[in-house]
Amino acid sequence: MKTRAIVIGGSLGGLFAANLLQDLGWEVDVFERVGDDLASRGAGIGTHDELLAVLGRLGIEIDDRFGVRVAERICLDPAGNPIYRLAWGHMMSAWARIYRPLKDRLAAPHYHAGRNFSGLTRDRGKIVAHFDDGSQARADLLIGADGLHSTVRARLSPGTEPVYAGYVGWRGVVEESAIPARVRDCLGVHYYFALPPGEMMLCYPVPGRDDSISPGHRDWNYVWYRPTATQRELRDLCTDINGRYYGTAMPPPSVRPDVTRKIKDLARSTLAPQIAEIVELSQPFFQAIFDVESPRIALERVALLGDAAFVARPHVGMGVTKAGLDAICHAKSIAHANGDLDGALERYDRLRG
Ligand SMILES: Cc1cc2nc3c(=O)[nH]c(=O)nc-3n(C[C@H](O)[C@H](O)[C@H](O)COP(=O)(O)OP(=O)(O)OC[C@H]3O[C@@H](n4cnc5c(N)ncnc54)[C@H](O)[C@@H]3O)c2cc1C
The missing domain is CATH 3.30.9.60 (D-Amino Acid Oxidase; Chain A, domain 2)
Known part of the structure; x- marks a missing residue:
């Protein structure tokens, strides 16, 4: 049976993480509270070599029209x-220029728009995510890519407020x-x-x-x-x-x-x-x-990445790149851990926390 992950937050950080885990053979479901297509977010994004490398690793073509x-x-x-x-x-x-290929790369039934995560419980070694429409989802790992005001962070690091x-x-x-x-x-x-x-x-x-x-x-x-x-x-x-x-x-x-x-x-x-x-x-x-900085970014099968973990002030235009690098480190930690998920998350926490 495939190992299963739930990603909370279907913006760029969540999509990086989901795509990279999917490539490792995981079954991944992304839950995004906004019901509309996020591609309409109209902001510009400065690129960096590291960001282009993350996209390249996912096979997303960077041609002259990319920017x-x-x-x-x-x-x-x-x-x-x-x-x-x-x-x-x-x-x-542009934001949409990065978002669209990442979202298209995920199998459509695994992106759930309009689902607001409200909390988690544990049941027989699994994480159970709860949504405010009353639905639930079970997985081996839950990733909080739910941004600055992360609900997942509140569970992992209570008291850490922006x-x-x-x-x-x-x-x-x-x-x-x-x-x-x-x-x-x-x-x-x-x-x-x-x-x-x-x-x-x-x-x-x-x-x-x-x-x-x-x-x-x-x-x-x-x-x-x-x-x-x-x-x-x-x-x-x-x-x-x-x-x-x-x-x-x-x-x-x-x-x-x-x-x-x-x-x-x-x-x-x-x-x-x-x-x-x-x-x-x-x-x-x-x-x-x-500003926000979580003292822990992985604990007991819950991990944070992107702005949910730590916000890089936007003047340097690195937030999206940082989310991509978090996702790469997270996926590499899992790939190298030979099934030791707790060890993988400890490594991720040490290297990116
Ligand atoms: C003014 C400004 C300018 C910026 N300019 C740049 C730039 O030029 N280049 C750059 O790289 N970065 C820039 N950034 C930073 C960049 O926008 C962020 O770092 C980046 O969006 C982080 O991505 P993320 O996926 O971690 O979080 P977000 O993009 O914030 O996404 C979080 C997602 O989680 C969803 N969510 C939240 N709570 C829940 C919940 N309970 N259940 C389900 N879903 C939930 C949200 O709807 C959202 O879609 C800028 C930021 C600001 C404020």
Whole structure:
């Protein structure tokens, strides 16, 4: 009989882990609480050699359409003039560009969307995962790839809570075809920085929604880190026009019009005009930045990976790569353990924890 794993969280970390275990001959089921296809998450992702290596190991082809190649990093002053240039080749990709092949590679009946994990029990050497629709699933191993606010981590490491870092990342994606030609000509194909005091703005081209990287068909992605110092301010940001409070992030269309207007006006007054133009054309949304580090990442047949285990602050654009490397280490530990699952998890905890 095949050894069986349950993965909680069907985003990139969960899909890396599931695909790698599936390749070892395990039967793997992924449970994702969001019911819709996650491919619509529109954010850009910077690639790294290690990330491409993980994808390559899974046989996912990295061709020229995988990302937009930028050759230079340029820091702009508020007037739009370059104040620093650094030659640095980098391939900028898109979240969906990584998610889709990983999800397609899993056999469809093993990806369960719309299933919210609520807790686990143990029964005769098996882990029993419970979902809030009342259903259950049994396995030899449970992997928590359920992100920053992990429910699995709460079982493995009670008391480890994410700590708000005092700022948010404003994000947006704009179709290149919507950007006026004069701004497009001025931008070219580069990776831009702007550094208002205490803030950081990054802006770069990524593949378009149809994966196109041709001029005029790409998207432009930005991430603008801005302090939102108090929990009260954050609560206000996360409250929609009807007074509904969303926790620490909300769907882009629910961001209040007055909040959207304010961020666009701030872009005009503090950022280079060509970057402010992109913010103006976008539907801004935000993610609050938190730190979390679990003291244990594997214990008694439960393992954590990706953001559930430890969050790498997003400025370095390494979160997805880190999730991939966690998944590789986890799979290698199991492959080399000759059936000693507890030994494999100890190794994983030692090397990645
Ligand atoms: C502003 C910002 C910019 C970033 N930019 C980059 C970048 O350029 N490059 C990069 O590599 N990284 C970037 N990151 C980091 C990156 O997004 C994360 O590191 C990465 O998404 C982690 O993947 P994950 O699978 O561990 O977690 P997540 O992507 O958070 O996925 C967790 C999944 O678990 C599901 N889930 C949660 N709870 C449950 C439950 N109870 N039951 C079932 N499912 C559940 C969620 O719905 C979600 O789909 C950025 C992050 C931020 C905030």
